Amino acid sequence: MTPFARVFARHNQMADIARDDEPPRRLRLHRRFRDLACGDRVELDTTGEQVDHLLERDNVLVRRDGFGRRKVIAANIDCVWIVIAPEPAPSRNLIDRFLVAVLNLPARPRLLINKQDTGPAAPPEWLNAYRQLDLEPLYVSAKTGYGLDDLAAAAAGQTNILVGQSGVGKSSLVAALLDQYGLTDATAPATGELAASGEGRHTTVTAQWFPLANGGAWIDSPGVRDFTPEIPSLDTLERGFPDIAECADHCRFRDCRHQREPGCAVLAAIDSGELPAARLQAWHDLAAEIPAQTRARG
Structure with missing residues (x-):
């Protein structure tokens, strides 16, 4: 063969x-x-x-561009590391959008907090919403090497992709891993500094594969300011919001849209503090995009 x-x-x-x-x-x-x-x-x-x-793909990570066209980012992924950092300021909306794409691959999502140069800073309270989704964050620093041992161990033997905003240090993390852990022969990715505005420069222009000596790999991907997952149906959206879907099973009406309907278990969970309102707002924002995506495919 x-x-x-x-x-x-x-x-x-x-x-x-x-x-x-x-x-x-x-x-x-x-x-x-x-x-x-x-x-x-x-x-x-x-x-x-x-x-x-x-050859047949195990899965494929895709997005929709500003014209509704399908764009393939990478294929055959085991784990998607959503990278955030203190600067640029994290976007909860971006995390929610990535989760919809990842949980429909299927692949495992992980949350990675970079630029923790002196160790983990006090996490923002809004991260608690993601701990409920088994997304306990891993803290690292590409600059000092803090947490890289844990990251390398968690990534061993699988295909990993780093996604997130420009400037959060994805390429710097890959470069640090290449330098410290003796990955197979590959050219370290170029890295860039934050622009004066606080937004990252797009130093990575296309997804790039870096093989690991143990058979796995890292994929560095271009930084983004927005991300539109492919959502062909409401079922796809619900897979990306398992916390909302679980509550929705207890809504009075099967077709509840979690707006003003009586007996809505999702709204009740928000009122009680069980669910953050920002998660439902992200759900509504993405649900509103389904008709446009359907027209674009047609």
Whole structure:
């Protein structure tokens, strides 16, 4: 059986692809592979110069762009690390949107708090909402190395992708892991400083694969200021909000939209403090986007 090759990065009509421990080579792609993405497994032709076949994916992380078009970020992911930091200020809305995408892959979401240079700072109270989703955060510092041992141990043997805002230090974390733990031959990602506005510069322009010596990998992804998950149905949305879905099972009406309906268990949970109101607001915001996404697919 011909061994498969791995897509390390996608660059428009080109892709960096490698077999086994060979260094990646940049190959031109046929137009039928327009959705080829970082992490994909492919078979090359006999010359080794062209992609012949895309192997079946375990999953694929996608987003919708400003025109409603489907954009593939990466494929065959085991764990998605949502990275936040004290600066730029964390966006709860962005976390909620990433969770919808991740919990529909399926893959495991993890919450990673970077720039903890002297150890964990007091966590913001709003993080408690995510602890209820088994998202106990891991605290790290790419600058000092704090927590990197725990991060490397948690990531061992699986394909991990870092996602989040520009400037939270995703590329710096990958570079620190490459330096400290002897990952297989790869070029460390470029890193950038925060712009004067406090927003990160987009130093990573495409998702890139960095293999681990133990068989797993890190994928560094471009920073974002917004993220629109693919939501073809209300069922998809509910999988991304298991805390709301669990409460909704006790609503008086099966088609309850958790607005003003009598007997709404979700609203009751918010009134009692069991659920944060921000989670329901994120649910409503994303539910409102479903019709537009449906039109775009049509």
